[in-house]
Amino acid sequence: MRIAFTGSHRVGKTTLAEEIVDSLPNYEFRNEPYLQLEEEGYLFSEIPSLDDYIEQFNFSVEQIQHSEGNIIFDRCPLDLLAYIDVISKTKNISALYEEMRSAISKLDLLIFVPIEKVDIIICPESDLPNLRHKVNDILEDWIGDFSTEILEVTGTLENRKKQVLDKIINLERL
Numbered sequence: 001m002r003i004a005f006t007g008s009h010r011v012g013k014t015t016l017a018e019e020i021v022d023s024l025p026n027y028e029f030r031n032e033p034y035l036q037l038e039e040e041g042y043l044f045s046e047i048p049s050l051d052d053y054i055e056q057f058n059f060s061v062e063q064i065q066h067s068e069g070n071i072i073f074d075r076c077p078l079d080l081l082a083y084i085d086v087i088s089k090t091k092n093i094s095a096l097y098e099e100m101r102s103a104i105s106k107l108d109l110l111i112f113v114p115i116e117k118v119d120i121i122i123c124p125e126s127d128l129p130n131l132r133h134k135v136n137d138i139l140e141d142w143i144g145d146f147s148t149e150i151l152e153v154t155g156t157l158e159n160r161k162k163q164v165l166d167k168i169i170n171l172e173r174l
Helices: 013-023 033-039 050-065 077-087 094-104 129-145 157-173
Strands: 002-006 028-030 071-074 109-112 150-152
Touching: 002 013, 002 077, 013 028, 013 071, 013 157, 033 050, 050 071, 050 077, 050 094, 077 094, 077 129, 109 129, 109 157, 129 150, 150 157
Parallel strands: 002 071, 002 109, 028 071, 109 150
Antiparallel strands: none
16 A cells, blocks of 8 residues: 655644554655755755745656555645645746645645644744644645545644554455
8 A cells, every 4th residue: 555644834743644654664754845855955045945845846756656555644645735835926826736636645644633623732933833833734725636535633742653554454355
């Protein structure tokens, strides 16, 4: 199965994805595009720019399209496109949206980690809380647009982990 986590920053995606991979040793973990591109020498702006997000988006699309086997992706083109949409009010994203939909269709499970109504993760001002909320709002709006199996998780890390593992077990039985 190919599984991707989506959500804005500082919602617990990476922590949850790492917990899931630890519980599923037959799955390969792919770090978020930012970290992979940084390892390859890509120099990001201190606060990622439109070009930085587009680079991550393209990397994420390619990563999904060329993947096989049991893989867990920390981030996917969906949340990266939401960032592009928020920071670039003038860019027409319709072509990117279709490219993202095509990549998402190759996933078996998309796990959405939203900002909880009572926010359980502190987002200091230096981590751009307004951007975080705007991206979350877009994701909540777009998440229903896909035929891919979607799971929205809530609660503590242990609760989220149980929700994801239960869903994976149910999907593997099909």
